[in-house]
Amino acid sequence: MKFSLFSESKTKEVIDLFKRVFSESESEAEGQAIADFVGNLIATTKSQDLIGCIAEENEIIVGCIFFSRFTVPSGQDAFILSPVAVSTDVQGTGVGQKLIQYGLDHLRSLNVSLVFTYGDPSFYSKTGFEQINEDIVKAPFHLSQPIGWLAQSLNGQEIQAMAGPTQCVEALNDPSLW
Numbered sequence: 001m002k003f004s005l006f007s008e009s010k011t012k013e014v015i016d017l018f019k020r021v022f023s024e025s026e027s028e029a030e031g032q033a034i035a036d037f038v039g040n041l042i043a044t045t046k047s048q049d050l051i052g053c054i055a056e057e058n059e060i061i062v063g064c065i066f067f068s069r070f071t072v073p074s075g076q077d078a079f080i081l082s083p084v085a086v087s088t089d090v091q092g093t094g095v096g097q098k099l100i101q102y103g104l105d106h107l108r109s110l111n112v113s114l115v116f117t118y119g120d121p122s123f124y125s126k127t128g129f130e131q132i133n134e135d136i137v138k139a140p141f142h143l144s145q146p147i148g149w150l151a152q153s154l155n156g157q158e159i160q161a162m163a164g165p166t167q168c169v170e171a172l173n174d175p176s177l178w
C-alpha cells in the first residue's frame with residue numbers, strides 16, 4: 001500500500017472512488033451527492049486550504065481523504081477531515097486508519113495545531129479524535145448529530161475553550177452536510 005498526497009491530476013479517479021464507495025455503502029443517490037460534493041471541494045478550495053491523501057494498491061486508488069481549512073476564533077491553524085472513503089473490497093483491513101494517520105502526520109509536519117471531523121466516534125476515535133462539546137469549539141452549523149463532533153490537538157496541548165463562530169470552506173458551507 002502506497003500513501004501520498006492528492007494532486008489535481010487524480011481528480012477523476014478520486015471522484016469515481018467516492019461515488020462507488022458511497023453508492024455501495026448507502027445508495028446511488030448518496031454516491032452521486034458525495035461525488036458532487038468532492039468535485040465542488042476540489043474546484044472551489046484554494047490549494048493552500050485543501051490537503052488530500054490517497055492510498056494506492058498496484059497504482060489503483062483504494063482510499064482517499066480530504067482535510068480543508070477550518071477557521072477557529074483562537075486563530076490557531078486548524079483543518080477539518082471530510083470526507084473519507086475506502087474501496088469496499090479493502091474495507092476493514094486498516095487502510096482507513098493508516099490513511100488518516102498519514103494525513104495527520106503531514107498536518108503535524110506543517111505545524112497545524114487542531115483537527116476536527118464530524119462522523120462516527122467509534123471509527124474516528126481509533127486515530128485520536130475525541131468528542132468535543134460545542135461549549136469548547138462551536139460547529140459552523142447546527143449539528144444533526146452532536147455526538148459526532150470530534151477533534152484532536154496535534155501539538156500536545158489541550159484544546160482550550162474558545163468563544164465565537166468557526167468557519168469552514170465554501171464547499172462545506174451547506175447546512176444539510178451537518
Ligand SMILES: CC(C)(COP(=O)(O)OP(=O)(O)OC[C@H]1O[C@@H](n2cnc3c(N)ncnc32)[C@H](O)[C@@H]1OP(=O)(O)O)[C@@H](O)C(=O)NCCC(=O)NCCS
Pocket residue numbers: 021022025082083084085086087090091092093094095096097098119120122123
Ligand atoms: C468508514 C471507512 C472509511 C473505514 O475505513 P476502513 O479502511 O474500512 O477502516 P479500518 O479497516 O481502518 O478500521 C476498521 C475499524 O473501523 C470500524 N469501522 C469500519 N467502518 C466503520 C463504519 N462505517 N462506522 C464505524 N466504524 C467502522 C470497524 O469496526 C473496525 O474496527 P475494529 O478493527 O475494532 O473491528 C470505510 O469503511 C468506508 O469508506 N465506508 C463507507 C464510506 C463511509 O462511511 N465513510 C465515512 C464517512 S465520510
